[in-house]
Amino acid sequence: MKTSDDPKTSGTTFDVKQLTRVYGEGPAAVHALRGVDLQIPKGDLVVLLGASGSGKSTLLNILGGLDRATDGQAHFFDKDLTAMSDAQLTRYRRHHVGFVFQFYNLMPSLTAHENVDLVTEISDNPMPADEALDLVGLSHRQDHFPAEMSGGEQQRVAIARAIAKRPTVLFCDEPTGALDSTTGRQVLRVIQDVNANLGTTVMIVTHAAATAAMAHRVIHMADGAVREVIENETRLSAEEIEW
Numbered sequence: 637m638k639t640s641d642d643p644k645t646s647g648t649t650f651d652v653k654q655l656t657r658v659y660g661e662g663p664a665a666v667h668a669l670r671g672v673d674l675q676i677p678k679g680d681l682v683v684l685l686g687a688s689g690s691g692k693s694t695l696l697n698i699l700g701g702l703d704r705a706t707d708g709q710a711h712f713f714d715k716d717l718t719a720m721s722d723a724q725l726t727r728y729r730r731h732h733v734g735f736v737f738q739f740y741n742l743m744p745s746l747t748a749h750e751n752v753d754l755v756t757e758i759s760d761n762p763m764p765a766d767e768a769l770d771l772v773g774l775s776h777r778q779d780h781f782p783a784e785m786s787g788g789e790q791q792r793v794a795i796a797r798a799i800a801k802r803p804t805v806l807f808c809d810e811p812t813g814a815l816d817s818t819t820g821r822q823v824l825r826v827i828q829d830v831n832a833n834l835g836t837t838v839m840i841v842t843h844a845a846a847t848a849a850m851a852h853r854v855i856h857m858a859d860g861a862v863r864e865v866i867e868n869e870t871r872l873s874a875e876e877i878e879w
């Protein structure tokens with residue numbers, strides 16, 4: 637049965653209104669977000685593009701509960717992230733959010749399996765680590781250490797770690813930034829599969845503009861605001877993307 641209490645069953649993952657983020661004060665103030673309005677439907681794969689400094693990471697960090705807005709609202713289903721206490725934001729991150737960054741942030745002294753287990757230990761209803769590693773095509777690498785894996789494999793471990801807690805949203809900040817294009821496409825394929833097979837809402841920040849072709853929705857940011865939102869009528873698969 638669908639209920640409004642279950643965030644995975646209703647329609648809009650994020651409803652953002654006039655979201656503002658100012659760093660610092662007075663003449664030194666930096667207006668990273670200047671009134672962002674945005675809606676992200678559940679299950680969308682979204683690509684955020686924009687020049688350096690346009691506010692993409694700031695938006696991702698606020699929606700991911702890592703940073704706080706100065707003003708405005710950001711609803712995650714029926715809950716306003718901007719009104720949450722620190723403890724509520726921590727719970728939100730723990731139960732609903734997966735993050736993947738440009739640099740994989742794996743623990744070097746732990747195997748792939750142990751790196752994924754770190755997260756499943758603190759989650760409510762985690763996927764077994766071997767299942768998560770299987771989903772990213774790394775079953776055969778479970779007992780390898782990060783230093784024994786390529787950059788693309790390490791990033792896939794990072795994705796396995798992020799999805800093992802069955803997040804509602806997966807945020808990816810420059811997930812292919814440190815990878816060559818062939819390896820980058822493999823990582824994008826894994827992200828596309830997570831979106832398609834698990835129904836996870838995905839938001840990707842990237843400078844690789846060609847990635848936009850695999851998105852349901854492309855958001856162009858400039859000067860701390862959303863300039864354009866494009867819904868793709870047709871989408872490319874990760875393998876077809878050239879950059």
Ligand SMILES: Nc1ncnc2c1ncn2[C@@H]1O[C@H](COP(=O)(O)OP(=O)(O)OP(=O)(O)O)[C@@H](O)[C@H]1O
Pocket residue numbers: 659660666667668686687688689690691692693694695
């Ligand atoms: N913690 C911070 N303190 C002060 N200024 C910040 C902070 N974080 C971001 N900024 C500033 O806010 C603006 C937006 O930064 P943001 O990182 O969101 O942009 P971006 O579009 O993600 O850029 P890039 O593509 O280079 O990563 C920039 O001018 C940046 O210098």
